[in-house]
Structure formats: structure tokens, C-alpha cells
Amino acid sequence: MKFLKIPWYVASLVALVVWYGCICIFAALFRVKHRPGGIYDRAGRGWGRSLLGVNGLRVHVEGMDRLAPGQSYVFASNHTSFADIWVLFAHLPGSVRFVAKKELLSIPVFGQALRARGEIPINRSNLRDAFAAYDEAAERLQAGLSAIVFVEGTRSRDGKLHDFKKGPFVLAIRAGVPIVPVYIQGTFEALPPGGWYVRRRPITLKIGEPIATAGCGLDDRDALMQRTRAAMLGLKAES
Secondary structure, eight states, X not given: OOOOOOOHHHHHHHHHHHHHHHHHHHHHXXXXXXOTTSHHHHHHHHHHHHHHHHTXXXXXXXXXXXXXXXXXXXXXXXXXXXXXXXXXXXXXXXXXXEEEEGGGGGSTTHHHHHHHHTOEEEOTTOHHHHHHHHHHHHHHHHTTOEEEEXXXXXXXXXXXXXXXXXXXXXXXXXXXXXXXXXXXXXHHHHSOTTOSSOOXXXXXXXXXXXXXXXXXXXXXXXXXXXXXXXXHHHHHHOO
């Protein structure tokens, strides 16, 4: 009898989702409160670091000194690979939560863990629901959390930076927190969309200068989006 050969990446992903997901789920069941550096933050960071480690991916981080300790941000990142999530969880400081597609909440264990950690689900098919979610997210940012958003809305299939969605910039303006341009290089080569195997490639997480949103109104969102895009392209061009 031949056994199904499961790629190491898939096996490690399932095992670590179950392990860290159950930690979050049980913490929520026992009503463990959310606090900076608490079990939910440690579980998210541990999940990302573990996946990078067991799959042989090393990450070089640039620009961390641009971030102020204790400050809430909207981290605006490109997205070319599922591994981007591991990199951001593992290395961004503070209490960070993803603005994630609502459909992810239906994935067994993973979805329950997202709920337990307090990730921010967005229903992009319903504009009213999406803006209500951004209002809730803005309140959390004002309470001390930071948000991670993939500004293109979905993974790039060719590794290029595509058109941005306006929602992340509305969120930053409503919360009154700075936007931080983030560019991840190397994950597309390491684990492209649809890939089943991780290739060991160098990965760099580049963190740009925070862009202030204090005093901005909704009419400023397009200018803010263009400024963020220019900053991300600048990070990409850096050697």
C-alpha cells in the first residue's frame, strides 16, 4: 500500500495551525483577556516564527528603528505569498491584528483561532459591512492595537505591485494613526501562489517611514494612497 506523500510545508502548516490555534481557542474559552504581549500576541508571533524556522526561511529586517515603541500603526504591505503572513506575524512589533477576508473565518481551527485572537474580518462583497468593520477596527487601533492590511486586497499572481484598495487608508484616517509602508521581498520566489513546496530563498522585510494621518479627512485618502504606493515602490527599489 502506498502512502500519500504530504509536502513538508503542508504538514508543518497543519500541525502548527492546530497547535497555536488551540492555544488561542482554549485561552478564549477560559476568558483570558487580551493584553499587550499576552498569550494571543505570543501565539501569533510563535506561529509565524515556527513556520519560517521549520521551512528553512530566514528573514532580514530593515527599518525597524523607524517605529516608535507603543505607537499604533496601520502597516500597509504588499502580498505575493502566503508566507507574507508568517513574516509579518513573526517580526512586526506590538499587538498586531490582520484585516482578513471574512471567508477565512470558516476554515476549521484556523478560523476559530482568528476569532479568538481578535483579527478584523472584512466582508468585501458588502460595502456597508466593510465600512462597519473598519469603524470597529479604528476603535481597536485607538485602544492600542496595530493593524496589518494587504493594500492590493489579494495576493499578486505575478509578484508585481498592483492597484491598491482604498479601505486601508480610510481605516488609518478614521483611527488617526500613521500608515507604515511595508515591502516584503523574496516570498514570491520562496512560496508562490498555488505552490506546495517552500524553496529556501532570502527574504527581506523592509519597513518605511511612518506617514502621519492626523488632520486628514476622507477626501485625503487618494493622496495618502498615492504617497504610500510611492514609498513602497521606493522600498522595493532599494538594494
